[in-house]
Amino acid sequence: MRKEITSKQLKTDQFIQEKVKEIQAEVGDGTAINALSGGVDSSTVTMLGHRALGARLKTVFIQNGIMREGEPEQVVGFFRKLGVSVEVVDARAKFFAALKGITDPEEKREAVTQTFYKDVFGKLVKRSGAKCLLQGTILTDVDETVAGIKRQHNVFEQLGIDPQKAFGYRIIEPLIQLRKDGVRKVGKALGLPAELFDRIPFPGPALAARVIGEATPERIETVRKATAIVERSLKASAAFQYMAILHEDRVTGMRDGKREFGQQIELRCWDSVDARTASPTQLSFDVLQKLAREITETVPGVVSVTYNIASKPPSTIEAV
Amino acid sequence: MRKEITSKQLKTDQFIQEKVKEIQAEVGDGTAINALSGGVDSSTVTMLGHRALGARLKTVFIQNGIMREGEPEQVVGFFRKLGVSVEVVDARAKFFAALKGITDPEEKREAVTQTFYKDVFGKLVKRSGAKCLLQGTILTDVDETVAGIKRQHNVFEQLGIDPQKAFGYRIIEPLIQLRKDGVRKVGKALGLPAELFDRIPFPGPALAARVIGEATPERIETVRKATAIVERSLKASAAFQYMAILHEDRVTGMRDGKREFGQQIELRCWDSVDARTASPTQLSFDVLQKLAREITETVPGVVSVTYNIASKPPSTIEAV
Numbered sequence: 001m002r003k004e005i006t007s008k009q010l011k012t013d014q015f016i017q018e019k020v021k022e023i024q025a026e027v028g029d030g031t032a033i034n035a036l037s038g039g040v041d042s043s044t045v046t047m048l049g050h051r052a053l054g055a056r057l058k059t060v061f062i063q064n065g066i067m068r069e070g071e072p073e074q075v076v077g078f079f080r081k082l083g084v085s086v087e088v089v090d091a092r093a094k095f096f097a098a099l100k101g102i103t104d105p106e107e108k109r110e111a112v113t114q115t116f117y118k119d120v121f122g123k124l125v126k127r128s129g130a131k132c133l134l135q136g137t138i139l140t141d142v143d144e145t146v147a148g149i150k151r152q153h154n155v156f157e158q159l160g161i162d163p164q165k166a167f168g169y170r171i172i173e174p175l176i177q178l179r180k181d182g183v184r185k186v187g188k189a190l191g192l193p194a195e196l197f198d199r200i201p202f203p204g205p206a207l208a209a210r211v212i213g214e215a216t217p218e219r220i221e222t223v224r225k226a227t228a229i230v231e232r233s234l235k236a237s238a239a240f241q242y243m244a245i246l247h248e249d250r251v252t253g254m255r256d257g258k259r260e261f262g263q264q265i266e267l268r269c270w271d272s273v274d275a276r277t278a279s280p281t282q283l284s285f286d287v288l289q290k291l292a293r294e295i296t297e298t299v300p301g302v303v304s305v306t307y308n309i310a311s312k313p314p315s316t317i318e319a320v
Numbered sequence: 321m322r323k324e325i326t327s328k329q330l331k332t333d334q335f336i337q338e339k340v341k342e343i344q345a346e347v348g349d350g351t352a353i354n355a356l357s358g359g360v361d362s363s364t365v366t367m368l369g370h371r372a373l374g375a376r377l378k379t380v381f382i383q384n385g386i387m388r389e390g391e392p393e394q395v396v397g398f399f400r401k402l403g404v405s406v407e408v409v410d411a412r413a414k415f416f417a418a419l420k421g422i423t424d425p426e427e428k429r430e431a432v433t434q435t436f437y438k439d440v441f442g443k444l445v446k447r448s449g450a451k452c453l454l455q456g457t458i459l460t461d462v463d464e465t466v467a468g469i470k471r472q473h474n475v476f477e478q479l480g481i482d483p484q485k486a487f488g489y490r491i492i493e494p495l496i497q498l499r500k501d502g503v504r505k506v507g508k509a510l511g512l513p514a515e516l517f518d519r520i521p522f523p524g525p526a527l528a529a530r531v532i533g534e535a536t537p538e539r540i541e542t543v544r545k546a547t548a549i550v551e552r553s554l555k556a557s558a559a560f561q562y563m564a565i566l567h568e569d570r571v572t573g574m575r576d577g578k579r580e581f582g583q584q585i586e587l588r589c590w591d592s593v594d595a596r597t598a599s600p601t602q603l604s605f606d607v608l609q610k611l612a613r614e615i616t617e618t619v620p621g622v623v624s625v626t627y628n629i630a631s632k633p634p635s636t637i638e639a640v
Contacts, residue, residue: 254635306627308625309609315574
């Protein structure tokens with residue numbers, strides 16, 4: 001494996017030129033495919049691949065039904081402006097079918113991952129006739145896989161398949177020598193818009209990680225509405241990360257003088273440098289109460305809103 | 321029914337003299353019984369009854385297992401100092417048996433009420449041979465029963481029994497013309513200690529109303545520990561009411577570098593005049609984070625603490 005290129009060592013233009021050549025050499029006169037999530041890594045790989053292959057790289061965006069409000073449209077729109085056409089694949093029914101009845105956080109993550117690789121993207125890759133698969137793996141992913149923190153990052157290792165033996169596929173991982181800061185530099189040089197870099201961290205299982213208990217379409221819609229309010233309201237806070245979590249517990253509330261056994265949204269907003277330790281941002285009560293009011297007034301069924309006041313550890317950033 | 325005596329109209333000494341005479345006339349040379357909870361109403365009735373009847377009034381304190389830390393000892397101690405002996409009846413097993421498997425808030429309340437009246441106090445009254453039952457019913461209870469807000473306040477109506485016909489009992493309700501402020505005046509005049517008046521409101525189903533989901537002995541013990549911390553820490557806040565609520569939802573946490581799928585405590589602290597509307601007290605983040613730290617460090621299994629930021633309505637004061 002090739003050696004790390006630190007952000008300091010990185011010569012962006014030279015790096016892009018080299019990777020473009022490498023991708024062209026690997027793919028030859030065939031075609032390639034990649035999955036775009038809208039994160040910095042997959043966005044950068046998409047731009048790099050299109051610079052190398054043009055229309056011979058097919059980029060798909062999997063609509064899994066557990067994204068944030070307007071997320072697919074926003075990501076596809078960014079790339080349309082950059083002259084890159086992205087195919088949106090509606091796989092909502094498959095993801096919700098896989099999530100049905102599952103309440104354990106680990107099993108939820110597993111259902112999302114397996115559906116993505118086995119049921120949706122795996123099949124797309126096969127059907128596409130592509131010889132190469134481009135992936136946004138970065139050095140941190142490799143380290144974390146080795147350390148056992150992250151699951152294997154490679155699509156085919158996920159499936160327990162040697163892609164070359166099985167299908168004659170080749171995996172191309174052009175960012176594997178970089179860390180996040182290096183990827184950001186390359187992405188910027190490739191013309192990615194600032195909005196893509198400004199985004200706060202967001203978990204792999206998306207909004208399924210933001211509901212305690214089963215991730216049904218209705219419950220995802222509830223937390224999606226609350227998430228939109230929180231992200232819009234706290235954008236200016238400069239906090240490390242902020243989120244809305246839908247609880248499974250029911251709490252008593254009242255509406256129009258009548259008892260309503262309703263739902264609760266928990267808000268978390270974190271001060272942190274590297275996510276290893278974190279403490280709740282000391283937001284003003286004006287901001288907190290305004291958030292609670294907007295959520296209880298506009299998100300159906302929510303009668304109660306709380307704010308996390310514990311630190312990590314013993315809490316974690318996400319609840320699920 | 322006799323007319324309301326407002327706090328302004330109330331002549332405390334005269335009121336006490338009259339009620340003492342009435343109780344003596346009703347009970348004659350028989351005996352009476354009453355249940356003391358430690359609340360202002362039942363404490364005032366206990367003092368009034370003992371002034372009238374001395375040892376011929378048997379006062380029982382039902383230990384239901386869902387009280388706060390040290391509560392039975394504290395209440396019995398107050399009365400011992402006032403020369404009133406209170407019999408503690410250990411009914412913990414009966415209450416927990418009745419609460420077993422029940423998660424619905426209304427069914428929990430019902431289980432606590434029914435166990436108290438039918439299974440525990442009802443039987444005690446019968447066995448005591450008392451001719452009269454003293455109760456701390458106040459005018460607000462009557463109003464709320466009429467308005468359908470509260471359940472019937474009368475023990476025997478609870479049981480669907482006309483006590484006089486069935487057992488020859490008589491119910492004596494010496495405080496029924498007063499409201500809370502009037503009762504406080506009478507209680508003070510009867511020598512009740514300030515601690516009894518300073519206490520924040522506490523719900524009838526006690527700590528069973530402070531756990532979402534099943535009220536098992538273990539879960540009650542968890543919320544009891546958190547409640548003790550919150551009540552001690554927020555005593556100086558001068559807030560209307562404050563509480564700890566144990567959630568049923570599990571959230572991810574980490575302890576000693578390892579993942580812990582733990583429990584969450586929600587704190588509520590209310591600013592309110594009459595409990596009809598309320599807003600969260602704007603406690604400082606120093607206080608909030610200190611509370612979260614103490615709870616996660618000392619209450620086993622708790623990895624997360626939140627603070628309520630919604631108002632009533634659409635929230636309610638209690639969650640269950």
